Amino acid sequence: xxxxxxxxxxxxxxxxxxxxxxxxxxNSASQSFFWYRQDCRKEPKLLMSVYSSGNEDGRFTAQxxxxxxxxSLLIRDSKLSDSATYLCVVTNAGxxxxxxxxxxxxxxxxx
Amino acid sequence: EPEVTQTPSHxxxxxxxxxxxxxxxxxxxxxxxxxxxxLGQKVxxxxxxxxxxxxxxSEIFDDQxxxxxxxxxxxxxxxxxxxxxxxxxxxxxxxxxxxxxxxGSGTRLTVV
Numbered sequence: 001x002x003x004x005x006x007x008x009x010x011x012x013x014x015x016x017x018x019x020x021x022x023x024x025x026x027n028s029a030s031q032s033f034f035w036y037r038q039d040c041r042k043e044p045k046l047l048m049s050v051y052s053s054g055n056e057d058g059r060f061t062a063q064x065x066x067x068x069x070x071x072s073l074l075i076r077d078s079k080l081s082d083s084a085t086y087l088c089v090v091t092n093a094g095x096x097x098x099x100x101x102x103x104x105x106x107x108x109x110x111x
Numbered sequence: 112e113p114e115v116t117q118t119p120s121h122x123x124x125x126x127x128x129x130x131x132x133x134x135x136x137x138x139x140x141x142x143x144x145x146x147x148x149x150l151g152q153k154v155x156x157x158x159x160x161x162x163x164x165x166x167x168x169s170e171i172f173d174d175q176x177x178x179x180x181x182x183x184x185x186x187x188x189x190x191x192x193x194x195x196x197x198x199x200x201x202x203x204x205x206x207x208x209x210x211x212x213x214x215g216s217g218t219r220l221t222v223v
Contacts, residue, residue, distance in 0.1 A: 043214040
C-alpha cells in the first residue's frame with residue numbers, strides 16, 4: 001500500500017465550482033499533515049497545514065480524520081488561478097522533518 | 112520574503128559525468144534537504160542535513176550522491192556518475208526548525 005494515496009484526477013471544473021480532494025495515508029502514527037500546491041514545473045508551495053480540528057483559510061478548508069487516516073481539502077468558489085496540482089503530504093512520528101508525498105491531483109478550472 | 116536559491120535552473124549532462132547542484136538556503140535556517148521529482152512522478156525525499164552532517168538519507172541516496180555545506184551558505188548535491196534515471200527536478204529546501212519548509216525553484220537535470 002502506498003504511504004500517501006490521492007484521488008487519481010485530473011479534475012476539470014468550471015469557475016465558481018466547489019471541488020474536493022481526498023487523501024489517505026498508511027501509517028497510523030503519522031504526525032503532521034499538509035496540502036501543498038504545485039504549478040507546472042515549479043516547486044511545491046505550502047497551501048495549508050491540516051489539524052484534527054479542521055482549519056479554514058478563505059476559500060480553502062482542510063480536514064483530518066485520524067481514525068480513518070483520511071485528509072481532505074475543499075476549495076469553494078474556484079478561480080482560474082486555482083489550476084494546479086494539489087499534493088497531500090505527511091510526516092511520520094519520530095521523524096517530523098521528512099516529508100512523504102502523494103502523487104498529487106491535477107485541477108483545471110475552466111472559464 | 113526570504114528565498115532559497117538554486118542554480119543552475121537547468122543542467123544537461125552526459126551519462127557518466129559528475130554534476131553539482133547548488134543551493135543557497137535561507138540564512139538563519141538550520142535544516143537543509145534535497146528532494147527530487149521525476150517527471151510525472153511524486154516528490155521523493157533524498158537527504159536531510161543538520162549540524163554539518165547528514166541526519167537521514169533515503170535508499171535513493173546511494174554512494175553516487177553526496178552533499179556538502181562548504182562555506183556556511185551554500186548547500187550542494189553532487190552526483191558522481193550520472194545515469195539516465197537521474198533525470199529529474201531536484202529541489203532544495205530549508206527550514207528553521209519548525210514545520211515550515213521553503214523550497215527553491217529547482218534544478219532540472221537532464222542526463223543524455
